[in-house]
Amino acid sequence: MEKATVLVVDDTAENIDILVGILADDYRVKVAIDGPKALQLAQKSPPDIILLDVMMPGMSGYEVCQRLKQDPMTCAIPVIFVTAMTEEADEQLGFEIGGADYITKPISAAIVKARVRSQLNLYDQRRHLEQQVQERTSELQQTRFEIIKRLGRAAEYKDNETGTHVIRVSHFSKLLAQDAGLPDSFCDIIYNAAPMHDIGKIGTPDAILRKPGKLDGDEWKIMQLHVNIGAEIIGEHPDPLLQMSRRIALYHHERWDGGGYPEGLRAEQIPIEARIVAIADVFDALTSVRPYKKAWPVADAIKLLEEESGKHFDPHLVLCFKKILPQVEQIRLQYLDEE
Structure with a gap:
């Protein structure tokens, strides 16, 4: 088992020699003779625990601790103050700024070993619990996505489309968002x-969804209601994923020029x-086989996006989509339509 690292x-x-002598048999020990050097070492290769003097020239141990706790890379590292300052107010300040323990000089080897061992055990327990929480959170997020994906596939199957359509649209959308410079989250x-x-197509009558010919005026009005139905199915929740899902379901048929539905939003109002x-949805629908049409060549689909740039589609996003075409082609090959 690899030894824990202690920064003195x-x-x-x-x-320093006294503390190294006490700890060297059980731990990897690094040393720093001032605050700036300690911060540099902690940021470059975070130790498992820090033993920190308080009274140092230039930058006190209290200031070092405060900076450590402000840095996401080092904020969780337990800090034990080792100092000749014995006043209760000094000890209280040490705990208030994030110290885990407080050892007064002259030090006892047995106390130093016991306190270091105790804090490392607590730190290991916290890290283990955090890992378990992260793993469980990841499992829940994956389960949530699988449920959402299957609901989406249910709607596509009802519309004579394949389940892989929603998978491709997901990938295309993420690639397009990345190229547009949007945050990773x-x-x-x-x-x-x-x-x-x-x-929302789950709530659209089959006679309209599966009609082989063109929809008449009344049928088209019913068809357009699928965006409102989708928003109602998803509902209004504080969860960011469900909030975005609702906005997408409600507004993905709006047009850049204001001629879309359900609200006639235009440009960046959408x-x-x-x-x-x-863009992802239309491109995939055009380039996929459907019972009522053959798949368009990619070049023809891109030509339509260009023709509709500034009309149906956000012109900047059309340019971004053209840039990611090689990745889009890889996704299309990876997720071919199911028979």
């Missing part, structure tokens, strides 16, 4: 939200996630 920080060589959420874009999914 003290401006006095004699104090947004890109992850749109990947998970995009499958719900046509969930949520960007809906503008992204609109």
Whole structure:
């Protein structure tokens, strides 16, 4: 088992030698003779625990601790103050700024070993619990995505489309969001939200969804209601994934020029996630075989996107989509339509 790393920080060589002598048999020990050096070492290769003198020239141990606790890379590392300052107020301050323990000089080897061992055990327990929470959270997120994906596939099957359509649209949407420079968190959420874009078709009559010919005026009005039905199915929740899913379901048939539905939004009034999914959805529908049509060549689909740039689609996103075509082609090959 690999030894834990202890960083000893003290401006006095004699104090460093004493602590190294106490700890070297059981731990990997690094040393720093001042605050800036301690911060540099902790950020470059975070130790498992820090033994920190308080009274040092230039930067006190209290200031070092405060900076450690402000840095996401080092904030969780337990800090034990080792100091000759014995006043209760000094000890209280040490705990208030994030110290885990407080050892007064002259030090006892037995106390130092016991306190270090105790804090390392607590730190290991916290890290283990955090890992378990992260793993469980990841499992729950994956389960949630699988449920959303299957609901999306249910809607697509009802519409004579294949289940892989929603998978491709998810990937296209994430790639497009990334190329548009949107944050990683947004890109992850749109990947998970995009499958719900046509969930409202579950509430659309089969006679309209599966009609081989062109819809008449009344039928088209009923067809357009699928976006409202989708928003109602998803509902209004504080969860960011469900919020984005609802916006996509409701607004992915809006048009850049204001001629879409259900609200006739135009340009940047349309949520960007809906503008992204609109392009991904139309491109995949055009380039896929359907019972009522053959698959369009990719070049023809791109030509339509270009012709509709500034009309149906966000012109900037159209340019971004053209840039990601090589990755889009890889996704299309990876997720071919199911027989």
